[in-house]
Amino acid sequence: MGDSRRRFLKELSGLGAAAWAAPLLSGAGGAAAQTAEPGKKLGFALVGLGSLSGNQIAPALFQRTKLCRLAGLVSGHPDKAREWAKRYAVPEKNIYDYANFDQIRDNPDIDVVYVVLPNSMHAEYTIRAARAGKHVLCEKPMAVSVKECDEMIAACKAAGRQLAIGYRLHFEPNNLEMARLARERVLGAVKVIEASAGFRIGDPAQWRLNKALSGGGSLLDIGIYALQAARYIAGEEPTSVSAQVSITDPVKFKPGVDESVLFRLQFPGGAVANCSSSYATGLNRFWAGAEGGWFEVNPALNYTGIKGRLSGPQGPRDFGLPAVDHFAAEMDAFSDCILNERPTTVPGEEGRRDQRIMAAIYESAEKGSTIAL
Amino acid sequence: MGDSRRRFLKELSGLGAAAWAAPLLSGAGGAAAQTAEPGKKLGFALVGLGSLSGNQIAPALFQRTKLCRLAGLVSGHPDKAREWAKRYAVPEKNIYDYANFDQIRDNPDIDVVYVVLPNSMHAEYTIRAARAGKHVLCEKPMAVSVKECDEMIAACKAAGRQLAIGYRLHFEPNNLEMARLARERVLGAVKVIEASAGFRIGDPAQWRLNKALSGGGSLLDIGIYALQAARYIAGEEPTSVSAQVSITDPVKFKPGVDESVLFRLQFPGGAVANCSSSYATGLNRFWAGAEGGWFEVNPALNYTGIKGRLSGPQGPRDFGLPAVDHFAAEMDAFSDCILNERPTTVPGEEGRRDQRIMAAIYESAEKGSTIAL
Numbered sequence: 153m154g155d156s157r158r159r160f161l162k163e164l165s166g167l168g169a170a171a172w173a174a175p176l177l178s179g180a181g182g183a184a185a186q187t188a189e190p191g192k193k194l195g196f197a198l199v200g201l202g203s204l205s206g207n208q209i210a211p212a213l214f215q216r217t218k219l220c221r222l223a224g225l226v227s228g229h230p231d232k233a234r235e236w237a238k239r240y241a242v243p244e245k246n247i248y249d250y251a252n253f254d255q256i257r258d259n260p261d262i263d264v265v266y267v268v269l270p271n272s273m274h275a276e277y278t279i280r281a282a283r284a285g286k287h288v289l290c291e292k293p294m295a296v297s298v299k300e301c302d303e304m305i306a307a308c309k310a311a312g313r314q315l316a317i318g319y320r321l322h323f324e325p326n327n328l329e330m331a332r333l334a335r336e337r338v339l340g341a342v343k344v345i346e347a348s349a350g351f352r353i354g355d356p357a358q359w360r361l362n363k364a365l366s367g368g369g370s371l372l373d374i375g376i377y378a379l380q381a382a383r384y385i386a387g388e389e390p391t392s393v394s395a396q397v398s399i400t401d402p403v404k405f406k407p408g409v410d411e412s413v414l415f416r417l418q419f420p421g422g423a424v425a426n427c428s429s430s431y432a433t434g435l436n437r438f439w440a441g442a443e444g445g446w447f448e449v450n451p452a453l454n455y456t457g458i459k460g461r462l463s464g465p466q467g468p469r470d471f472g473l474p475a476v477d478h479f480a481a482e483m484d485a486f487s488d489c490i491l492n493e494r495p496t497t498v499p500g501e502e503g504r505r506d507q508r509i510m511a512a513i514y515e516s517a518e519k520g521s522t523i524a525l
Numbered sequence: 526m527g528d529s530r531r532r533f534l535k536e537l538s539g540l541g542a543a544a545w546a547a548p549l550l551s552g553a554g555g556a557a558a559q560t561a562e563p564g565k566k567l568g569f570a571l572v573g574l575g576s577l578s579g580n581q582i583a584p585a586l587f588q589r590t591k592l593c594r595l596a597g598l599v600s601g602h603p604d605k606a607r608e609w610a611k612r613y614a615v616p617e618k619n620i621y622d623y624a625n626f627d628q629i630r631d632n633p634d635i636d637v638v639y640v641v642l643p644n645s646m647h648a649e650y651t652i653r654a655a656r657a658g659k660h661v662l663c664e665k666p667m668a669v670s671v672k673e674c675d676e677m678i679a680a681c682k683a684a685g686r687q688l689a690i691g692y693r694l695h696f697e698p699n700n701l702e703m704a705r706l707a708r709e710r711v712l713g714a715v716k717v718i719e720a721s722a723g724f725r726i727g728d729p730a731q732w733r734l735n736k737a738l739s740g741g742g743s744l745l746d747i748g749i750y751a752l753q754a755a756r757y758i759a760g761e762e763p764t765s766v767s768a769q770v771s772i773t774d775p776v777k778f779k780p781g782v783d784e785s786v787l788f789r790l791q792f793p794g795g796a797v798a799n800c801s802s803s804y805a806t807g808l809n810r811f812w813a814g815a816e817g818g819w820f821e822v823n824p825a826l827n828y829t830g831i832k833g834r835l836s837g838p839q840g841p842r843d844f845g846l847p848a849v850d851h852f853a854a855e856m857d858a859f860s861d862c863i864l865n866e867r868p869t870t871v872p873g874e875e876g877r878r879d880q881r882i883m884a885a886i887y888e889s890a891e892k893g894s895t896i897a898l
Contacts, residue, residue, distance in 0.1 A: 343773065343805035344785055346721065352816060394767060396895070400716065400795035412717055414789050414799045422773035426787045426799050432716035433814030441806030443725060522769070522893040 194487045195223030197246070197262045197286075199253070199277050200269040201232055204291070208455060208479050209268060214240050216480035219487035223261045226253055253277070257284035263490065264289055266318075266483070270365040271372055275300035278315065279307040287490055289483065291318040293376050294503025296367025298511060301504035308500065316486045316496040317503035319380060323481035325473040326449045326460035330438060331384045333447050339464045340443025342423045345385050347378035347438045349453055350412070350430030356404045360431075369397075369410030371510055375429020377453045379506055379513075381438035382417050382425035389505065390417035390425075394522040395513040400432060415513045567860045568596030570619070570635045570659075572626070572650050573642040574605055577664070581828060581852050582641060587613050589853035592860035596634045599626055626650070630657035636863065637662055639691075639856070643738040644745055648673035651688065652680040660863055662856065664691040666749050667876025669740025671884060674877035681873065689859045689869040690876035692753060696854035698846040699822045699833035703811060704757045706820050712837045713816025715796045718758050720751035720811045722826055723785070723803030729777045733804075742770075742783030744883055748802020750826045752879055752886075754811035755790050755798035762878065763790035763798075767895040768886040773805060788886045 196213055198205050213222035224246040227233040233247045246261055256262055265281035267274055267290040275295045281288045288308060294317050295301050308315035321327040334342045350370060359365040360373055371379075383389065395415035405411040412430040419425070428435050439448040445464035451457060455478065460471035482498075489496045509525065516523040569586055571578050586595035597619040600606040606620045619634055629635055638654035640647055640663040648668045654661045661681060667690050668674050681688035694700040707715045723743060732738040733746055744752075756762065768788035778784040785803040792798070801808050812821040818837035824830060828851065833844035855871075862869045882898065889896040 341773075344721075344723070344787075344801050344803050344808065346719065346799075346801060348717075348719065348799075350717070350814070394769060394893070396767060396789055396791065396797070398791065398795065398797045400714075412797060414717075414797055416769055416787050416789075418769065418771065422771065424769065424771045424785060424787055426719075426721075426801050428717050428719065428799050430717050430814065433816065434819060435717065435814055441723070441803065441808055443806065446807060520767075520895040 192491065193217075194220040194263040194490060195261045196220050196264045196266050196289075196483065197224030197226055197248070197256060198222065199226040199265055199267050199281075200273075201225065201227045201229070201236060202268065205268045206236075209266065209483075210236065210240055212477050212479040213483065216477045217484050217487070219484045219491065220264065223263075224248065224256065224259065226250070226256075226265075254280055254284055256281070256286065262286060264486070267291060270359040271367045272296050272365050275304050278304045282307040282311040282313050282315070285311060285313065287314045287316075287486075289316045289318060289486055290503070292503065292506075293367070293372040293510070294500065294507055296372070298504060298507050301500060301507050305500040305504065314486070314490055314496055315500040316489075316498050317500065318482060319498045319502065320478035320482045321377065321380065321453060322384075322498050323476065323485055324458060324478050325476060326458045326471055327381070327384070327438070327452070329460055329471050329473060330381070330440065330447060330449055331387065333462065334385045334440055334442075335387050337442070339445040339447065339462065341421070342385060342440045342442045344441040345382050345423055345425035345439070346427070346441075347381040347385070347425060347452075348428040348435035349374045349377040349381075350428065350433055350435035352433055353404075353431040361404060361406070361409055363406060363408040366409065368408065368510070368514070369405060369413070370429045370431040371410055371413045371513060374431070375413055375415075375427070376506055376510065378427040378429055378435075378438070379415075379417075379509060381452065382427055383505070385438065385440050386417075386419040386421065386423045386425065388419050388421055390509065390525055391420050392418045392522050392524050393509060393512045393516055395516040396520075397514070397517040405431070410514075413513060413517065415516070417509075565864065566590075567593040567636040567863060568634045569593050569637045569639050569662075569856065570597030570599055570621070570629060571595065572599040572638055572640050572654075573646075574598065574600045574602070574609060575641065578641045579609075582639065582856075583609065583613060585850050585852040586856060589850045590857050590860070592857045592864060593637065596636075597621065597629065597632065599623070599629075599638075627653055627657055629654070629659065635659060637859065640664060643732040644740045645669050645738050648677055651677045655680040655684040655686050655688070658684060658686065660687045660689075660859075662689045662691060662859055663876070665876065665879075666740075666745040666883070667873065667880055669745070671877060671880050674873060674880050678873040678877065687859070687863055687869055688873040689862075690871050690873065691855060692871045692875065693851035693855045694750065694753065694826060695757075695871050696849065696858055697831060697851050698849060699831045699844055700754070700757070700811070700825070702833055702844050702846060703754070703813065703820060703822055704760065706835065707758045707813055707815075708760050710815070712818040712820065712835065714794075715758060715813045715815045717814040718755050718796060718798035718812070719800070719814075720754040720758070720798060720825075721801040721808035722747045722750040722754075723801065723806055723808035725806055726777075726804040734777060734779070734782055736779060736781040739782065741781065741883070741887070742778065742786070743802045743804040744783055744786045744886060747804070748786055748788075748800070749879055749883065751800040751802055751808075751811070752788075752790075752882060754825065755800055756878070758811065758813050759790075759792040759794070759796045759798065761792050761794055763882065763898055764793050765791045765895050765897050766882060766885045766889055768889040769893075770887070770890040778804070783887075786886060786890065788889070790882075
């Protein structure tokens, strides 16, 4: 094992900052120089055929990934699954429902299970997939509690399978550039981070507003992007958090489901982050104020159209980076890691870090005081 | 007294929201339709000939005000005062120093004293000016404590003179438009406000970094703009505040002088504000997220070049409002109130509100818990 590979693995075993550096080094979403079996594409099974799977993930797997393909479908709706199977040329034998899902262990077409279910089902299907001998890509938030995260990590470890969390912005060039500008202090040290993510939620009957399925409100679903951004711009782990939850529509937002959450993070290097999460209004900006200027992505988390810019001594300029399909890049990167037996840069441990901080955010809001992490 | 005038005065006696409405109704900085003495210009004496006076206030008074003029100078530097007197055609007899300042009572050329001194001197010179029978315009922050604010208000009341605080953005069209869009719910109710104001401070020897002169750090000097914006966008008074102070340079920032302050405000109508103040990095944006879109000023608080825009169902558009000289507008508006015996829309009570909240912000940071207001 060469020095650079040893350093790489050492970095991966460290904190988020080091793990985050990896995609920058390896080239986000790019195919590996060499794979174990040249030309092999990993088979992905999608669990949960909702709008994210339908509008983003399945099309990406069908048309835009280089190292993986859509090979299986898991759904509680047989008609829907058959319809998708036709559209995406998935053999009928690779369709599962939630009852017979565990039989996926006997299906060699499936290498990776991508869990795209409501939050409270992430742990169960991640663990069942691992026990079926599959690698798992699990949508964010990883779970609804730190305890579940621990169980998921343990299950994948016991099965000798990789677990990655669907942090698509780790594979988005403008967001990567934000982390690089901060890490390399291109405009000096970052002092204040502002990260905001939100949208105005519609249908009150949707699972996102049902505590039993969502495990929380805007924070777990969308505010997690602001938390992620603050962490990868700061390049280190926060030492304390302070937060408040606000509810203006108590009919739509039942106990345990937040509408808006404002939270602050203190980082050991001195940077502070002011973050906003909301289901009441659109929020879509990650911004960093440094000693010699600022840089931002705005919009920051759209599936397409993300735009980065900076302003330093030479005045403002756009990042001018190419657009990528976040989901294709994310799935190719994970496939690359599996094919080449390298650890993913967005492991369960990364998901667990967010989960722990989000639990502290809710605790801080409840107590009205700062929580040390 | 007509109905509209009675309503106007009633509004002025209410909370900040109502007071803020006034410039919108009266036309910010516009000349009154009729004045007590047509053609009369009030004489302003500037106390403190620093860079704000030299670069902004004196030129505005000399060239761009309609209802007032530069008539007197108060300085501890006789040479500087004489030089300014020549430049701005101020008679030598209207030059004072800090020792003989009280004699200004006998000078009929001076109607208004504009206090542009370091923060900790605001109270003394406001009170001395009021006792000398002059109206007072005092730069923000009004003072360094709520107690001082009370004494300033009482002194002006006892003297029967008006006291206004130099909140120039109350007379800036884009900031006024922010308040109007929120108040009239043009894009629905405002849910999340983000307001940030800061700059990277230079010379460590300046008064802003000397607690005895500044009374604090970035918050009192520049973060107050973010506090103001949150209050005038919300259109009501906050009910609680939570804050943290951070210091990354303990050599430059001595005890009691904050470097950055992040603070949150909760408003009774449900809006929440995430605010940042800093001497470590540039911050310059007031933003409001509403049910049906957002609106912002960015840059928000420059002397020139403020730009407002909104994005609603019809997509984004600039406010397209004319630029005004903030200081000329502020001084003309105050002169208009004095000439027409109407109360100012930015009275000492408005300055006191900010002072009380800023004291709570520091208290919250110290205690690490939310403070009810």
